[in-house]
Amino acid sequence: MTKPKLNQLEMLVAVADEGSFGGAAAALDCTQSRVSHGIGELENTLGQRLLHRSRSGCTPTDAGHRVLATARQILRLAASLGDAAREDAAVAGHLRLACFRSVSTHLLPSALAALEADHPGLRVDVDDGFEERDALAQALRDGRADVAIVQLPAGAGLRTRDYVADSYVLVAPGSLALRAPLSWEQLDGLPYIQLDCAGALGVAARCREAGFAAPPARTLATDSSIAALAARGLGYSILPRLAVHPLPDGVQTMPLPIPARRQFAIAAMPATAREPAARALIRYLANPALQRQSEAYRKGLLE
DNA sequence: CTTCTACCAGTACTCGCGCC
């Protein structure tokens, strides 16, 4: 018995999806005649009518529905064959990775070192000059980055894979006598310094709902500047724990009275995420064994 | 408007043959 061919299965799936031979032909970039030939040959091969034809289009018969389900599985498997063959051979080229500075400082070195050791033909350029979460997703959409470590929710249109989570903590002068558990009253009288980014503003808003009443005395754009002011006793702030590591002299951190954290994800545009080089980078970044090699992980800064 | 069929052209494959 002649076996069905992959292109005939593609035609069947396309006709079912598009609802007509003409639509399937457009989707497959061939002529309607070719689709008609292909479907006819497939029906002859299987000895079953697979489609109801009408003036308004086509719908699968009962046999067609059964064959369609298997055909989709076969096409997925066929596609995965190509991926398996390309996996190692094509992990080469140039990728641009976008992230926050704190992520590049504390999380990337182990993963990138292992990746470049295993795939010397792959070069990864890191742009860690991002301050705003939305800017990372936009860099992916604009094509300025191939892969990014974004803060969830990442927005529509991106393929994401969960990464690490980082808690927000109180960052205060070391000279300030604080008792756990922290209460907002312990901070009365000290200026509050706001980090100017959407994530920190969101956390501050949630803290206010929980009784935190201090207005920002200053607003600064970088976490390191805020930590330096706190070290001088000039105020306190609410910052991601990773962003103030390693802790400067004269600064202490303490858990907030409410749980607040930022969840990171590795993100890419769907088409990029399918490419072998990008898949390799994502795999190395998400590798728990490599993450455990980072100092931040060993010190318990990550969740 | 859509599907089906006949016919045609280009390409890929198979097989036999001769040569080394």
Added chain:
DNA sequence: GGCGCGAGTACTGGTAGAAG
């Protein structure tokens, strides 16, 4: 036995026109 070449065949995909 392995290799290259050419003829014949099969397959793929196109156009044009008929039919529902």
